[in-house]
Amino acid sequence: MKNKKPLTKVYVSFPNGIDWKNKGEANPKFNSTFELACLTGIKLIKFGYLPLIPQIYFSSMVAVSNRLRREDYEMLSHEWLTQSDEMWVFGGILTDEILRDVEIANMNNIPVRYMMYTESNEFLEIPVCNISKWKVIGE
Helix, strand or coil, X not given: CCCCCXXXXXXXXXCCCCCCCCCCCCCCCCCCHHHHHHHHHHHXXXXXXXXXXXXXXXXXXHHHCCCCCHHHHXXXXXXXXXXXXXXXXXXXXXXXXXXXXXXXXXXCCCCEEEEEECCCCCEEXXXXXXXXXXXXXXX
């Protein structure tokens, strides 16, 4: 086996519980955060990243067994975030949960990138100066 360069670990954050057909992304093809997270993870793998997406991994555990408490979910997600090389925020909506994640990333000197999907399903990085246009909603 060849020695490969380690994959960049990207913690990916999406707003939960969003009606993607009526809010958020420019592309309303997504039916749920889970679907958007899965498709994003596949794209990141194809681009050579290691996606760390709590909405896929931990939400699947909750779906199988409701024994994973919200506090555990948040603790595990934040642990993953602190071990990441980058954080990517998707969705055009900033929730309290995402803002907490951004704060943790900043405290741990993890670069935060704000991303959207284009109409052609490509990633588009949004300059930080334009983030003020994103919706902010409390949970």
